[in-house]
Amino acid sequence: MIVRKGIYVLCCALVSVAVTPFVFAQQKHSHAHEHGKGNLEITLDKNRILSHFTSPLQALVGFERPPKNQAETDAINTLNQRLLSPATLFSVNAEAECKPTILENKIVRDAANKHADLHYQLEFTCAKPAAIKQMTIHLFKDTKHLKEVRVEFVGPSGQKSSTANAKSNTVIFN
Numbered sequence: 314m315i316v317r318k319g320i321y322v323l324c325c326a327l328v329s330v331a332v333t334p335f336v337f338a339q340q341k342h343s344h345a346h347e348h349g350k351g352n353l354e355i356t357l358d359k360n361r362i363l364s365h366f367t368s369p370l371q372a373l374v375g376f377e378r379p380p381k382n383q384a385e386t387d388a389i390n391t392l393n394q395r396l397l398s399p400a401t402l403f404s405v406n407a408e409a410e411c412k413p414t415i416l417e418n419k420i421v422r423d424a425a426n427k428h429a430d431l432h433y434q435l436e437f438t439c440a441k442p443a444a445i446k447q448m449t450i451h452l453f454k455d456t457k458h459l460k461e462v463r464v465e466f467v468g469p470s471g472q473k474s475s476t477a478n479a480k481s482n483t484v485i486f487n
């Protein structure tokens with residue numbers, strides 16, 4: 314028994330070393346890293362809306378490796394500034410009086426520094442939850458590399474998937 318237990322521990326220690334944070338993030342959200350395409354998971358629960366946006370950094374600034382020059386540094390700084398104002402990026406219809414709080418805002422790089430994803434998670438707390446109807450994604454206008462956002466919504470009425478883009482940037486909850 315003792316020997317078998319020892320083998321088991323060795324096995325799992327090796328597995329955990331092999332899994333990089335980047336791979337783990339992909340497995341967790343089951344979406345491939347695909348340039349130009351972001352993912353948005355929305356969960357509606359009573360007066361709270363959780364939104365988890367993930368996107369290749371390429372879709373947001375045009376590159377993913379660490380910045381190499383002033384223009385690229387500026388692009389990252391501009392993105393970071395925008396991310397600090399969540400209401401200008403994702404908004405719930407005004408009647409519901411929802412206020413966003415940033416739960417997660419980080420860039421996850423792969424081990425080779427070739428690919429990177431933004432993880433941006435918000436929690437909206439809504440004063441009038443009965444009025445909650447939809448969320449609008451405002452990222453497309455100033456983010457030319459972002460072509461579409463795959464949306465998965467979970468709410469009291471069930472689960473649904475849709476795709477948002479520059480021409481159709483509103484997710485209707487029903």
Ligand SMILES: [Zn+2]
Pocket residue numbers: 346348369371377427428429
């Ligand atoms: Zn990439």
